[in-house]
Amino acid sequence: MIYFVTGTDTEVGKTRVSAGLLAAAAQQGASTLGLKPIAAGCEPSGEGWRNEDALALMAASTVALPYDQVNPIALAPAIAPHIAAKEAGERITPARLAASMPRVAMADADLCLVEGAGGWRLPIGDGMTLPAWVAQEGWPVILVVGMKLGCLNHALLSAEAIRSDGLHLAGWIANRIDPNMSRYQENLESLQAMLDAPLLAEVPYLEQSTAADHLTAAVQRLTTTD
Numbered sequence: 001m002i003y004f005v006t007g008t009d010t011e012v013g014k015t016r017v018s019a020g021l022l023a024a025a026a027q028q029g030a031s032t033l034g035l036k037p038i039a040a041g042c043e044p045s046g047e048g049w050r051n052e053d054a055l056a057l058m059a060a061s062t063v064a065l066p067y068d069q070v071n072p073i074a075l076a077p078a079i080a081p082h083i084a085a086k087e088a089g090e091r092i093t094p095a096r097l098a099a100s101m102p103r104v105a106m107a108d109a110d111l112c113l114v115e116g117a118g119g120w121r122l123p124i125g126d127g128m129t130l131p132a133w134v135a136q137e138g139w140p141v142i143l144v145v146g147m148k149l150g151c152l153n154h155a156l157l158s159a160e161a162i163r164s165d166g167l168h169l170a171g172w173i174a175n176r177i178d179p180n181m182s183r184y185q186e187n188l189e190s191l192q193a194m195l196d197a198p199l200l201a202e203v204p205y206l207e208q209s210t211a212a213d214h215l216t217a218a219v220q221r222l223t224t225t226d
Ligand SMILES: Nc1ncnc2c1ncn2[C@@H]1O[C@H](COP(=O)(O)OP(=O)(O)OP(=O)(O)O)[C@@H](O)[C@H]1O
Pocket: 007, 009, 010, 011, 012, 013, 014, 015, 016, 017, 053, 117, 118, 175, 176, 177, 203, 204, 205, 206, 207
């Protein structure tokens, strides 16, 4: 099963939650693969640019692929990808993205997660946004909601946009990135009442530990439905 993982914003926990889902699935005996098609913010290595999200997803995956199949578009500066691509003399297009996907490995994995970049409406250049490609692929979407003040607006707008782009919102995950958020429970209940998609998991604020322990039931749901 293949899912596209988006978030209410950048830095809301897409990678942390994706790695946790992959690890929880592996604990249940599933083969797993995490991909980061577009990464802006890379460090040089002897073999090319390396992005920490892609490396984290690789570390959490049971299926081993070469780096450039996990992260085909690796851009050095940590800025909006279409601006970084333009500066590098590259273009990000739905056709390029589609051609760069490791299709066989994706189809073979019991759970494959494709992490987006930023939030839902991510420009890729030439007036296009990333959902134009996701819509071509037709993957169901998992929305990671970074639980903090302002997340209600971001979550509701994201869900509305995902649906208006013709995609299925498979569910959302409440990720507690702000340990001091006031009225967490009331915010959670507001989203449950208004998002019209299943709450797959609540991930508490975690200092170091993996999110996997909190995602076992979510994985069961994601690998047995759709
Ligand atoms: N539940 C959590 N508890 C504590 N810290 C968290 C939690 N979820 C995410 N974080 C931290 O918040 C930061 C952002 O998380 P992460 O990198 O997963 O976000 P992202 O949405 O993937 O960001 P990007 O847009 O850069 O891909 C990281 O330092 C991560 O460890």
